[in-house]
Amino acid sequence: MEKYCLACGTLITGRIDKKFCDHYCRSEFNNSINKGKNMWMRKINKILNRNKLILEKFVARKKLSLTVDILTAAGFDFRYYTHQETDEEDMKYIFCYEYGYRIEKGKEVRLKKVSSLEE
Structure with missing residues (x-):
């Protein structure tokens, strides 16, 4: 055959x-x-990675306080993030991997980086 x-x-x-x-x-x-099975996952991972790189760039420049408009202009997509955490002061941070942000007083954004994963 x-x-x-x-x-x-x-x-x-x-x-x-x-x-x-x-x-x-x-x-x-x-x-x-x-x-086709992994198309959506690749698309979302690409957005998450872009968000992380944008946050990383601002943190590296020691620019830890900025506006929503600046992040949006840089290409940041606020709809996608990896997780949320609450700090010691009961403030909620939204994270893209190790880089986090919180939105204060309308459009002001505070950035931070966590140095290690807590288990």
């Missing part, structure tokens, strides 16, 4: 249970199947 590669359609020779002609075709076939 002749078998054909599931990825490229060429005739397969060798073991009877082979589905692909080579490793490249196997990888291409599996990547094409999994592409």
Whole structure:
């Protein structure tokens, strides 16, 4: 019985249970199947990473107090974050990984960085 590669359609020779002609075709076939499954996760991770990099840039410049408008102009998307924490003063911070912010008095934003994960 002749078998054909599931990825490229060429005739397969060798073991009877082979589905692909080579490793490249196997990888291409599996990547094409999994592409749609991870699309949303990749999109959200890209936004989260961009948010983290924006916060990181301002913290590195020691700019810990700024406005919502400045962050928005830099491309920050306030809809996406990794978690929330409440500090010792009962203030809620919203985080993108290790960089956090809280919105005070309308449009003023305070930034902070946590140095380690607490378990």
